[in-house]
Amino acid sequence: MTKRPIPYKIYLSEDEMPRQWYNVRADMPEKHPPMLNPVTKKPATKEELEQVFCKAVAEQELNDTDRYIPIPDDIIAFYKMYRPSPMVRAYCLEKALGTPAEIYYKFEGNNTSGSHKLNSAAAQAYYAKQEGLTSLTTETGAGQWGTALSMACAFYGLNLTVYMVKVSAEQKPHRREVMRTYGAKVIPSPSDTTETGRKILAAHPGTGGSLGCAISEAVEVALKTPNCRYGLGSVLDHVALHQSVIGMESKMALDKYGVKPDIIIGCAGGGSNLAGLIAPFMGEKLRGENDYRFIAVEPASCPSLTRGSYMYDFGDTGHITPLMKMYTLGSEFMPSPNHAGGLRYHGMSAILSKLYDDKYLEAVSVEQTSVFEAAEQFARTEGILPAPESSHAIRVAIDEALKCKDTGEKKVILFGLTGTGYFDLTAYKKYNDGEMSDYIPTDEEIAASLQGLQQLQP
Numbered sequence: 072m073t074k075r076p077i078p079y080k081i082y083l084s085e086d087e088m089p090r091q092w093y094n095v096r097a098d099m100p101e102k103h104p105p106m107l108n109p110v111t112k113k114p115a116t117k118e119e120l121e122q123v124f125c126k127a128v129a130e131q132e133l134n135d136t137d138r139y140i141p142i143p144d145d146i147i148a149f150y151k152m153y154r155p156s157p158m159v160r161a162y163c164l165e166k167a168l169g170t171p172a173e174i175y176y177k178f179e180g181n182n183t184s185g186s187h188k189l190n191s192a193a194a195q196a197y198y199a200k201q202e203g204l205t206s207l208t209t210e211t212g213a214g215q216w217g218t219a220l221s222m223a224c225a226f227y228g229l230n231l232t233v234y235m236v237k238v239s240a241e242q243k244p245h246r247r248e249v250m251r252t253y254g255a256k257v258i259p260s261p262s263d264t265t266e267t268g269r270k271i272l273a274a275h276p277g278t279g280g281s282l283g284c285a286i287s288e289a290v291e292v293a294l295k296t297p298n299c300r301y302g303l304g305s306v307l308d309h310v311a312l313h314q315s316v317i318g319m320e321s322k323m324a325l326d327k328y329g330v331k332p333d334i335i336i337g338c339a340g341g342g343s344n345l346a347g348l349i350a351p352f353m354g355e356k357l358r359g360e361n362d363y364r365f366i367a368v369e370p371a372s373c374p375s376l377t378r379g380s381y382m383y384d385f386g387d388t389g390h391i392t393p394l395m396k397m398y399t400l401g402s403e404f405m406p407s408p409n410h411a412g413g414l415r416y417h418g419m420s421a422i423l424s425k426l427y428d429d430k431y432l433e434a435v436s437v438e439q440t441s442v443f444e445a446a447e448q449f450a451r452t453e454g455i456l457p458a459p460e461s462s463h464a465i466r467v468a469i470d471e472a473l474k475c476k477d478t479g480e481k482k483v484i485l486f487g488l489t490g491t492g493y494f495d496l497t498a499y500k501k502y503n504d505g506e507m508s509d510y511i512p513t514d515e516e517i518a519a520s521l522q523g524l525q526q527l528q529p
């Protein structure tokens with residue numbers, strides 16, 4: 072391996088882009104427990120999943136044996152519009168911190184949706200079109216996933232209805248216009264357009280909504296509409312699979328310069344970017360070839376890994392999805408209106424949950440104001456205005472780099488910069504005005520929303 076000076080940005084060429092996704096499940100010594108049908112408590116079958124998702128996606132969801140899955144050429148063509156994404160050496164941040172650590176970040180915000188979510192949106196829309204479907208439905212929290220799927224549906228020629236969590240729709244009216252420009256219909260959730268929405272509105276009038284509610288609404292519409300399926304932007308295994316392109320590119324870029332990260336950090340909402348970023352590195356750890364520390368960062372207001380329980384739970388508030396064994400705060404958990412909308416989900420990827428339970432992955436939770444302090448420092452030194460979600464990872468990357476300053480260790484830190492914060496200016500305004508608060512749920516609140524999970528266990 073040559074020791075060349077490391078540039079500020081390590082780019083890969085289009086030809087170097089991965090042509091396969093890496094399926095970390097194939098290398099997990101113990102697989103995570105299967106999704107269950109909530110009525111029969113039997114493992115969900117491909118046929119059941121195909122009522123909600125398109126066929127290729129249902130198949131990928133259940134695949135825990137193939138290590139590599141080819142990326143179809145048409146998806147590669149879409150990826151080429153915005154990938155490979157840059158790997159950046161944060162020289163300026165390192166200098167500002169005065170740390171001996173090397174800090175790198177993989178930047179996924181270089182596309183109009185402003186986040187990594189396009190990596191899975193492209194795949195899901197492609198497969199839907201391929202299978203002759205005419206429309207998709209989905210939910211969106213912060214708006215990144217809705218925007219990503221709108222872009223992908225416009226590209227492949229599909230109609231899309233997006234249920235957008237009401238508080239986000241109110242905080243981010245401009246997001247809605249981006250989605251509409253790409254042809255999507257956007258409905259604030261909970262809405263009176265679905266049975267679940269009407270029920271939730273009756274039980275919690277004035278609620279700002281949650282991802283869990285919006286998912287129920289979107290799934291209901293997909294089930295009731297011919298030639299329509301539902302697309303999910305996080306949590307599920309096929310989404311993690313599509314996001315492995317982030318980790319594969321990262322590893323390739325660092326390998327070019329002989330750089331091996333010691334610590335890999337990502338924010339975790341439903342877990343897809345983190346699962347994707349760490350995938351090939353985790354594969355090496357699982358196979359005993361290399362060791363890394365992996366850290367999931369979640370908001371203190373919605374701490375599923377650090378304070379939730381590892382149990383079977385529904386993926387949505389309306390209880391129409393299969394049961395998944397995951398770290399969860401309970402599907403009834405209504406997170407406070409924290410500004411990192413993309414991290415307000417009660418559960419966590421089954422893959423990450425299992426890896427966490429088996430101690431391959433660590434988790435920490437951080438408070439919102441300290442996250443925005445990190446975001447501000449990052450913006451002022453590295454130039455990029457980060458998404459609040461991504462800034463959770465920045466917070467912990469900075470903390471780890473400062474620890475190195477204390478100990479003199481030259482650790483190599485890699486984190487995922489999942490997106491940009493242009494649509495989060497209401498949050499930045501709160502921070503700049505000194506009006507940001509940290510809401511941390513009490514043990515009693517968490518215990519209350521976990522109540523009732525016992526009866527769901529097989």
Ligand SMILES: *Cc1c(COP(=O)(O)O)cnc(C)c1O
Nearest residue numbers: 305340341342343344413460490
């Ligand atoms: C959605 C989103 C996240 C969180 O989702 P994961 O599935 O946990 O990756 C993080 N950052 C950004 C910018 C997002 O849009």
